[in-house]
Amino acid sequence: MKKYTIKDIAQLAGVSKGTVDRVIHNRGNVAKDVEQKVRALLEEINYQPNLLARNLKNNKIFNIGVLIPDPEIDAYWAVCIDGINSALAEFSAFDVRINTFLYDPTDTADFLIRNEHMLETSPDVILMVPLFYKEATSVLQHYQSLNIQVGTFNNQITSSSASFIGQDLYQSGRIAAKLLHSISKNGDMAIIHIDEKYKNAVHMQEKEKGFKSYYADLEGFESSILKCKIKYVETEDKLRDFLNAHPNLEGIFVTNSKAYHVARLLEAEHKTHIKLVGYDLISQNVNYLNSGTIDFLIHQNPRQQAYLGLKYLIEHLVFDKQIPEKFLLPIDIINSENVTPFLRP
Amino acid sequence: MKKYTIKDIAQLAGVSKGTVDRVIHNRGNVAKDVEQKVRALLEEINYQPNLLARNLKNNKIFNIGVLIPDPEIDAYWAVCIDGINSALAEFSAFDVRINTFLYDPTDTADFLIRNEHMLETSPDVILMVPLFYKEATSVLQHYQSLNIQVGTFNNQITSSSASFIGQDLYQSGRIAAKLLHSISKNGDMAIIHIDEKYKNAVHMQEKEKGFKSYYADLEGFESSILKCKIKYVETEDKLRDFLNAHPNLEGIFVTNSKAYHVARLLEAEHKTHIKLVGYDLISQNVNYLNSGTIDFLIHQNPRQQAYLGLKYLIEHLVFDKQIPEKFLLPIDIINSENVTPFLRP
């Protein structure tokens, strides 16, 4: 029950604290027999160093680099800042400082430039959203060669060994399908991909696969799963044509945060009987959720992704804990009645 | 940017560390003018004590009493143990120990006895699930008189000043209504209260109120909201009679974790077309969720409630942080497709 200290071990082994410390840190210069004896004791007693004392002694200021898309350009990322601040507040007892860098999510070159700026602050570890697969791959490789631990969230760069926090996109597509299925009859369904300012093609494909798999598993489903890809600039016209071309449409799944575009049109065209499921609690979507035009939103919880990512990194720095390679957050289903608590900072 | 220590303050004020410490801790024996000077400096510099050093010095073993219903008697509480262990693991760097006491959730006398046992371990703070309002009120009063900080979860004892973590039950009733409304037409709805081994009448009433309020707000809803109270022992017969008496029933809301009883009967009577929404991810419910007889479950997240409750208490002990009086967790909507990640420990 008592907590053993180095001093205790030293006493039990009949040596000095210095020797025990040398054994613990494999710093050599210890006689073999003594080392064996001390090791045995450490094992037997299950020695756990006092991490407070260690951090007090080290007296080190940890420096964390954070690189995320600029919330001014895409408001989706704003809540990440909250998550980061939460993690910092939680570890305010330790001296962890962050340098945050924002990049333009529509500009791969900017991503690379900001990475260089970040590197100039010589961070101990890095947390980032690696939107661009190709560029991120090379950047992450560089960090690995410099022995800088990196945590990523939102986008997984499978070519890298960086840790990742996100969601199971395939499964979230299945969830969307299940929701639409449960609130509609057995009419046609549509998957709509609306191009964002930046491409998240992999994201959208995975969600589509999951969505289709649900209906493929469904016995007795005879209708069609339609698909429509829309470029951001042409949204309204192309969407209207699509709706008119498919009068039997009963449900729509928008694979990113742009469901509000579809909702606006459904209201304008008096087709709000068509069920609508989309992603992300941005304000435009929440408005249509409350008005009833959007039925469900799937919450990707960017705040929690950022919070957890940073927390893992900090715990690694101060407590030497291992960082999980991959952590998939639960996927939240949101309707007009449970949305409020998810919006708070 | 630099972090100031007592030593720095002492130097700046031209006094010794001891004097600064006396000022900080209001321990008197300081000349007025010196005190003013030091206070001004502390203010100006925004002095923050190094909590690691403080905890190192204090060298105190914190003793936390935990009192929850016995999971062997009601499996619902099993996940709380996981939550408690998570919080402990997170603060393993500090010397916090817990003494867990389990009480029989059907026995108020046992609750009182276990409280006495817990008190004998002279806990610094206490985390508990106060199932029984009357008994809890007096117990909490006693703890308050002993100046023992108490955190509660699951049940709020409004007569006490103990902190509380839980959910907005009224709102969760509204969520159930919204879900049933979205997956059914405009037929009759039923609220079913099934007595548990122990009464949670307040819980169930709040949920009922919320449920009704949703339909009251709904324009053009002409059908009935039925209500059925069932004693645990007579569940099957009374339920069958109820179903037969209301052939137009389209949806059922079970106000506690006993939805699986209804699901079993719906399957037996070939009435699975009736939509069913209930509470809690216990295994019986999850099975019927996967088979499709239960459409949605509302997740009260007991694991997170316990985790957060303990975390707040520990942060209070080691960092002297304030404990939020009341924290309402977001309410999770669960269907067969997103349930899995919510089940992990």
Place this chain on the structure above:
DNA sequence: TTGTATGCGTTATCAC
């Protein structure tokens, strides 16, 4: 190869 001394920041005791 080993032991001892010192310091991290805070706190508490003890002389002056």
Place this chain on the structure above:
DNA sequence: GTGATAACGCATACAA
């Protein structure tokens, strides 16, 4: 009233 000093547990430079 005040300042010097020791102690918490760990890490390390230096002396032996």
